[in-house]
Amino acid sequence: MSQKPINYLxxxxxxxxxxxxxxxxxxxxxAAGWALGGLFQLDPLxxxxxxxxxxxxxxxxxxFFMRTAIRNEPIRG
Structure with a gap:
């Protein structure tokens, strides 16, 4: 069974x-993890x-984003 060629665009x-x-x-x-750590003055670990x-x-x-993107814009076809 032959596959469709890759659409490079x-x-x-x-x-x-x-x-x-x-x-x-x-x-x-x-950055959110860093900001929350600084905001609540958490231990560095x-x-x-x-x-x-x-x-x-x-x-x-x-x-999950890329899975949806590939579904909507397939590489082959």
Whole structure:
């Protein structure tokens, strides 16, 4: 069974969107962890844990965003 060729216009759009949205989501979530740690004067270890937890949440958000983006603008086709 032959596959459809790769549409490089869609691929480049999806890569650009992944970079843009990924930077925004992970950066904002990391900054939120840092800000909450500073605001509540938490221990540095707890502050780092919040940063890591929030950045993981940002990566999960990016995963679901990209899954939807690929569904709406397929790479092959």
């Amino acid at each position: 869609h691929l480049s759009t999806l890569v650009a969107v992944a970079i843009l949205v990924g930077t925004e989501l992970v950066g904002a979530s990391w 707890v502050s780092r844990a919040l940063e890591i937890l929030f950045s993981i949440a940002g990566l999960i958000g990016l995963y």
